Amino acid sequence: xxxxxxxxxxxxxxxxxxxxxxxxxxxxxxxxxxxxxxxxxxxxxxxxxxxxxxxxxxxxxxxxxxxxxxxxxxxxxxxxxxxxxxxxxxxxxxxxxxxxxxxxxxxxxxxxxxxxxxxxxxxxxxxxxxxxxxxxxxxxxxxxxxxxxxxxxxxxxxxxxxxxxxxxxxxxxxxxxxxxxxxxxxxxxxxxxxxxxxxxxxxxxxxxxxxxxxxxxxxxxxxxxxxxxxxxxxxxxxxxxxxxxxxxxxxxxxxxxxxxxxxxxxxxxxxxxxxxxxxxxxxxxxxxxxxxxxxxxxxxxxxxxxxxxxxxxxxxxxxxxxxxxxxxxxxxxx
Numbered sequence: 207x208x209x210x211x212x213x214x215x216x217x218x219x220x221x222x223x224x225x226x227x228x229x230x231x232x233x234x235x236x237x238x239x240x241x242x243x244x245x246x247x248x249x250x251x252x253x254x255x256x257x258x259x260x261x262x263x264x265x266x267x268x269x270x271x272x273x274x275x276x277x278x279x280x281x282x283x284x285x286x287x288x289x290x291x292x293x294x295x296x297x298x299x300x301x302x303x304x305x306x307x308x309x310x311x312x313x314x315x316x317x318x319x320x321x322x323x324x325x326x327x328x329x330x331x332x333x334x335x336x337x338x339x340x341x342x343x344x345x346x347x348x349x350x351x352x353x354x355x356x357x358x359x360x361x362x363x364x365x366x367x368x369x370x371x372x373x374x375x376x377x378x379x380x381x382x383x384x385x386x387x388x389x390x391x392x393x394x395x396x397x398x399x400x401x402x403x404x405x406x407x408x409x410x411x412x413x414x415x416x417x418x419x420x421x422x423x424x425x426x427x428x429x430x431x432x433x434x435x436x437x438x439x440x441x442x443x444x445x446x447x448x449x450x451x452x453x454x455x456x457x458x459x460x461x462x463x464x465x466x467x468x469x470x471x472x473x474x475x476x477x478x479x480x481x482x483x484x485x486x487x488x489x490x491x492x493x494x495x496x497x498x499x500x501x502x503x504x505x506x507x508x509x510x511x512x513x514x515x516x517x518x519x520x521x522x523x524x525x526x527x528x529x530x531x532x533x534x535x536x537x538x539x540x
Contacts, residue, residue, distance in 0.1 A: 210271040211531065212280045212304075213262060213289040216296035217311075219255040224277045224299065232275060249412055253440060257310035257334070257355030258291045261527065264356040264520030270528070280304050287534040289527070290326060301325040305537040307530045308332060310355055316345035329537035330530050334438035335479035351530060354438055354480065356520035357447050364511055365424040366449030373404040374453075375426035377441055379411040379433035382461050390491060391455055392432055398495050404502075406430075411441070423448045428486070428505055430498075434461040435475040442478055443518060446510030451486035453501045454478045458490075480517055484509040 216222035219239060221232045243250050251259075262272050273279055280288050280302050288304045290296055292311045300306075309332030314322040319331075319342075331346060332353035333339045342350045376395065380387050392408075399406045409422055411433075423429070423445055430453045431442040442452050456477040478488065486508055489497035 209269075209528075210273065210279075210286075211265055211289060211528075212273045212276055212283075212286065213258070213291060214275050214280075214296065214300045214302075215255070215258050215291045215311075216299045217254055217292040218252055220275070222275050222277075222292075222296060222299040228277070229275050244415070247415060249414060250416060254292055254311055256440060257438070260355045260358060260520065261289075261291075261310065261523060263358055264524040265527065267520045268524045268528075270524065277302070284539040285535070287329070287531040287537075289531070290328065294322065297323050297326055303327060303539040305329045305534040305539060307527070307534050309353055310334065313338075313342065313350075316342055319345065327537070327540040329534035332530070335476070337475050337479060338437045340474075353526055353530065354518060354523060355440065356523035357440075357443050357514050357518045358520060359447055359511070359515060362444050362447035364449040366427075366511075368424045370427050371405070371425045372407050373427050374399060374406040374430055375422045375428070375445075375450075376406055376408040376430045377411070377432065377445070378408055379431070379441070381434060391494070394494055395430060395432075395498070398498060402499075402502075419444075420448075423450060426450060428453060428502070431455065431477065433477045434459075435477050436479060438480070439478055443480065443514060446485055447514040447518075449511045451501070451505050451508035451510055452478070453486055453498060454481070454488045456488040456490065480513075482513060484513040486510065 214222050220236050223232055240250055265272050280286065284303045286304055288302065288306050290300050290306045290308045294312050296311060304327060306326060306328045307330045308328045313331050313333060329349065331350050333350065334352065334354050336352050339350045339352050376392060378392060380392065396406060407422065409419060428451050429442065429445040432455045433439065442454065445452055454477050458474060458476065460475050487497060487501040
């Protein structure tokens with residue numbers, strides 16, 4: 207494919223610096239931050255940055271020439287649509303005339319979008335799945351569209367047949383009301399495992415390295431994924447890519463108190479927005495034990511890696527993204 211796409215990202219990992227030697231300074235910052243977090247034993251990259259790099263790989267997989275934070279190239283081609291990604295600071299850093307697709311990244315609450323993003327020429331905003339789009343559609347209409355971050359299967363080999371030391375990996379991503387919910391969900395699940403004679407180990411989101419997660423997946427037969435809700439849920443999808451079925455806590459309730467306060471919405475949500483019968487099973491607080499027993503007894507029939515390959519491939523993501531860029535081109539330069 208003979209096509210060039212300019213992507214702009216600003217966040218903790220790299221900075222969109224519109225000045226001479228800006229990209230070199232950004233790359234030096236990324237290297238220093240990565241070394242520091244590696245030495246400290248912290249998670250190296252944020253979810254936004256992981257989604258951004260996976261999007262880049264998806265575009266490159268279909269033959270697109272991807273440029274990162276290349277302000278001069280975008281200015282020379284003001285009618286060419288660009289991609290803007292990352293944390294809120296990006297709206298101040300990337301004020302180009304090019305029509306833009308925004309995401310992956312932080313989309314402000316509906317009542318703040320125009321004020322926060324007004325310096326940018328954003329034709330289309332994206333969210334990683336349909337349910338967060340539905341929450342913003344009353345304000346943005348067709349300007350909000352779903353776009354998942356692709357899962358790179360080559361980076362997540364099938365470990366389902368590897369020697370196992372544990373039955374279940376418990377992935378704890380419970381953010382809010384932990385004092386109440388950890389005993390009610392996680393501890394109750396652990397007690398059931400003990401009663402059934404199953405071994406388990408746990409990881410808490412944000413407190414582990416990527417290599418720890420990979421090692422934990424390789425050592426486990428299945429994953430229990432505990433999160434209030436996910437706009438995409440890269441961790442559970444990486445587990446599925448690794449060939450492990452997932453047991454997903456999914457109450458379908460919006461729990462973020464900050465977003466509820468600022469937007470007034472309470473949408474129907476999901477902890478696993480990309481999921482079907484091949485992936486595993488979902489459960490609620492009311493049916494933890496009975497649902498897990500059904501899941502465990504059925505674990506051999508699940509085909510989670512097949513689902514990821516079919517639904518979350520980089521090629522599929524790239525096709526959706528390029529179509530969004532083509533729509534943005536009709537918006538025109540500012």
